[in-house]
Amino acid sequence: MDKFYITTPIYYVNAEPHIGTAYTTIAADVLARFYRFGGVQTFFLTGTDEHGSKIERAAMAAGKEPEEFTREMAAKFSFTWDTLAIAPDDFIRTTEERHKTAVAKFLKALKASGKVYEGEYEGLYCVGHEAFLTEKDLDEQGNCPDHKTAPEKLKEKNWFFKLSDYEALLKEKIETGELLIAPASRRNEILSFINQGLDDVAISRPNVKWGIKLPWDESQTAYVWIEALFNYASVLDYPDGEKFKQFWPPDLHVMGKDILRFHAVIWPALLEAVKMPWPKKIFGHGFFTIDGQKISKSLGNVIDPFALAQKYGTDTVRYFLLREIPFGQDGDFSIKKLEARYDGDLANGLGNLFSRLTTLVAQNLNGEIGEIKPSPRSLEDIDKLVQDLRFHEALTRIWEEIAWANKYIDETKPWEKAKTEMKLFREVIDNLVGLLYEIAQKLAPFMPDTAEKIRSGLSTEKIVKAEPLFPRLEKIT
């Protein structure tokens, strides 16, 4: 592989970052770091989606102009990713000029493809919202839940994209694996969705002001989804930029399963229309429940990833999310589980092992070990697991090695050998240092800070007894 272009979705700024968006972004960051360490030219993108009537309304509710509101929200996302040690190569906002100009070029190309036509959309229009609602939005009486009024049936003029023309092509490319959709259950879901028949989609709105105007019809703005998807190309300076030439197409789009359809159906069809290569792989991960309950604002169980990282540490949050839940499946989040992982895996496991080893070296070798010897254990299989996005298995493998090391220490009793058989003691220590150093390397994409502490702790001239990597929770709470 000569390059790796990975993206998260751009997050809609009508809500603050939560545990779900953090999960997606951490997973993408782990992969980006993994490939970067492996010497692959890597481009990792995240960002914010800032147009649409919902944003207008959210800004109004906050008593702010959309520009100010979106700027503040984007900063909040960026800051949160920073505290989670997420290091994207770029952060795009759809209100930026570079995005708007790229989208305008894309829309022109789309129009020129002949796949766009004028039509009418009929839907349930709420006067209070000045927007269309879907049946799902309505309350039990069929009224708008916010305004308590019945929506009107209204027709509006839209521009449509002939998505229906791409049914056969989409099906073929997904079936042959030219477009990979993972995990397999999600792929099946998309295929059966396509088999039900695709309707054309509206790509514009006549009544939404906060958006990007259609180049050929300034009375309409581009529908946010259509425009937002294109961020993946606009960030690379589509169509002529150097980055575009180097990194297009995306190697992997990571996202929650809720928005897989947009990425696996509409997005490739749009690209086909303007003759752009398709992304290679699209992965839809699962959802969280919190203590077994669905995440919802009204239940008040929304988890703030920033606060979580503050309290438990960035690496703890990164580790927990990817270790606890098999990537691709739904899972449950709870503080209790996080603390159990912290105590069991991080403090008692990795942290304690590091303490044992550094103390042995400091006490018996005056902290001097010379060159770090190769690991006696092979950890090669872990790379493959990470490439396959099987993060929880990769971490399980690493912890098997930690367990092996603890057992090895107990069986070889180096504290006894240090008194009698110095040569054997050295051998045991060399093995342990070599292994732990390699563990740190495998761990680096997941827990960059911890990995660095271990590596630097072992590669100094004089090793000293380490400070606990993961202090006991009762001491930090």
Next chain:
RNA sequence: CGCGGGAUAGAGCAACUGGCAGCUCGCAAGGCUCAUAACCUUGAGGUUCCGGGUUCGAAUCCCGGUCCCGCAACCA
């Protein structure tokens, strides 16, 4: 017959293409003293939701059922 996921030890979960049913926590007994009251060993604990079928062999594949949960595109 809208689509999908789940049901495995007291709890929480794992087991890619069928091959001795595992992990963590908890519980019981023992060991160790290098280590963050950490670590190691052993043990108890299972009808893998139910009923059929395929197979030398099924948690895994097929058929039928029960219960729980999510999603249902112009809602990002």
